[in-house]
Amino acid sequence: MRWRAGRGKGRALQDRSGGLIDDAGDPFTGRRPTSHERLTGLPWDASYHEGPAPWDIGRPQPAMVRLAAEGGFTGAVLDAGCGTGENALHVASLGLPVLGVDVAETALAIARAKAGDRGVEAEFAEADALRLERLGRRFDTVLDCGLFHTFDGGERSAYVASLASVTEHGGTLYVLCFSDDGSDTGPHPVSREDLRAAFDLVDGWRVVAIEPDRIQTRYHDDGAPAWLATIKRH
């Protein structure tokens, strides 16, 4: 199975030095392309140009629905890398204030349209998850559904510091990512050790649980093996 990245407007081209250039303005709006974008040669936004992306299942991830039903979300909520907003909208429908951020403007436009159509109040903004301190806001619960696993090692430490800048002390971070445990794994499988290395060895975070779960995709009948990590900020 090939994890397709879309093509179309704002198409990025690889220059001789391996940097990304663009034939219709800067699709990276001044930020450094992520390792995933450098690998695919396309900005994240391109994934949303030709119909739903592989991860865009048109409903919230069951793991997030379950967490929400168990009361896992409290206070102000941030969805980092929210895509077209299904998880953020589900949490917002419970009456919590939710901000979804993403670098893909096309995904954000779809998320805002869904919020309008469904009459759900949620905020969606373009922001780099590697520079969340620029938001100047703090959140009691942060969710990451499918973003952590797209970052390489160097980006992960920057991401963890970025998350620390917006997570309240005592706040909770949930990371749902592809795991390396089982068959038919998704792209970028992550090990328990990867998660522990990213958070446990860093001051101010404590990994409370890393449980086996599933991530539903458009290409897996019963989802792909995943970890649901619960991480506390202290």
Ligand SMILES: C[S@@+](CC[C@H](N)C(=O)[O-])C[C@H]1O[C@@H](n2cnc3c(N)ncnc32)[C@H](O)[C@@H]1O
């Ligand atoms: C695998 S998709 C998951 C989307 C969504 N959470 C979901 O479950 O449908 C990863 C998302 O992270 C976004 N993303 C990637 N790098 C980002 C960054 N540095 N800052 C913010 N969003 C980013 C992508 O545009 C994409 O929408």
